Amino acid sequence: MAQRLVLVHAHPDDETLTCGTTIAHHVARGDEVHVVTCTLGEEGEVIPPDLEELEGHPDDLLAAHRRGELAAALDALGATGHLLGHDGLGSRRYRDSGMVGSAAAARPDAFVNADLAEAGAALAALLREVRPDVVITYDPQGGYSHPDHIQAHRLTRAALDQLADTELPTHTYEILTPRTWADEDRAWTRGASPAAYGLVVPGADDPHPPSVVDDERVTHVVEDPATRAAKLAALRAHETQVIVATDDLHALSNRIARRTTDREGFGRVDPRTWEPWPD
Template identity: 45%
Template sequence: MTDRRLMLVHAHPDDETIGSGATMARYAAQGAHVTLVTCTLGEEGEVIPPELAHLTADRDDTLGEHRVSELAAACAALGVTDHRFLGGRGRWRDSGMMGVVSNHAANAFWQADLDEAAGELVRIIREVRPQVLVTYDENGFYGHPDHIQAHRVTWRAFELAADPAYGEDGPWRVSKFYHTAMPRSVMIRGEEAMRENGTPFLVESVADLPFGCADDDVTTEIDARAHIERKVAAMRAHATQISVSPPWFALSNDVGQELLGIEHFVLRSGARGPARPGAPIEVGGLGEPYGREDDLFAGID
């Protein structure tokens, strides 16, 4: 396939880099058209550098606009030239973590009308015509309301875009729909490496984390280690949200996480392509052949 088009839908600036940055850099470097759609400006985020603490929602409330520039720099680092804000810049606001007051703001993404938001994404899908669409699973990867809503909106748009009765600009059927994923074996390996290094881990055990999936659920493993420096540069661009010290990074809680150049996905819809024998790296130290796809476009003519 020479005309490959990949679209990713993420909730806030920085999510694209943390969860799929290496993959985006790999496909951009290979000449694929990579489109990133971001649902909010990330206005409710915390801020790491003390000198920028005034940007937060409870002070100047200018963090969102600052993160727009961070996102632009991150996209440049990843080689991504097609970026859109869902519904236009600032159409929906960051809802904050689950259960906080900002969830209930009238313009919070968590409160967005599903069909209205999906309609905005349908327009982009029908314009770009991606063969592959990527977002989070039903739990939004870790339960953030905007991530959950991003899944709902993207899945609804995936359905509507293929419906010839919807809209006037002609249907487009996306061939493959993926969720981002984190296999528990990779989490365990990262936990062990951090403990050996004396780096604090998020919790007592990976079993206590609000994300992660069974290894058998993972269908696709993208080896983008050759592009890890681009992911590192993109993380550094998100300076209000991420501190980076390879092979680790940390968010505002200052707890280390492993910086991964191999990223994982679960095929939600579409025909699974042929798998290469074995995984690109040892998974959980086992080195067993898992038969996963090693290309998001696998099986697409």
């Protein structure tokens, strides 16, 4: 029987970077996948020189461009997109809050300043309409502690809190990476000659982000090499944010090399408490 999934992400490109394999895998199975994006990534750094005028433009020209990138990426993955504050998903639009300490976070329309009861009601309305079997978002630290990722986690919980027990999804997951994978991927990347593409890798002893956890905390894994073409097409769609160096190697504007894999991990949690789901 086909399932329905809703994934909640902070900015365009997050859906592909963290869940591209999962989205494409479920679409290929015949499942219905919805991706909610909370902002248009107005504070993003622009990589291609011919588009650099979009970065920091006072009229937020980057927002419209990234909306187009998101649409192309979702088309490649086969998912249905929803933008918070657009297309009937709530009336209040939220802007990218930037990294920790950014002046963008002080703006009243910054996503970090969203009224979670109001924004949660918009997301809850979508959940009631779609009635997903599965809801996926970040862990409480937002994967790598970006303020908007943390707020997307809070938004998801606020929406779930507004649902009756009979309206809750059957399964709720946070996005996690097993430490074994993270170590393997970092070692692989160091051996993939990233400098040949103008990229660098973190040191072997550099800390992993908070979403990298002990292997036993990862309760579910999606691993599907058949999704590679769709994921790569989606990564390339996000041209302002992602460098696709090879089919196995990509980077963001910081030029830190990342391995492009066909595997993604998740931890099942209680939708009310966000504690790990009992075995």
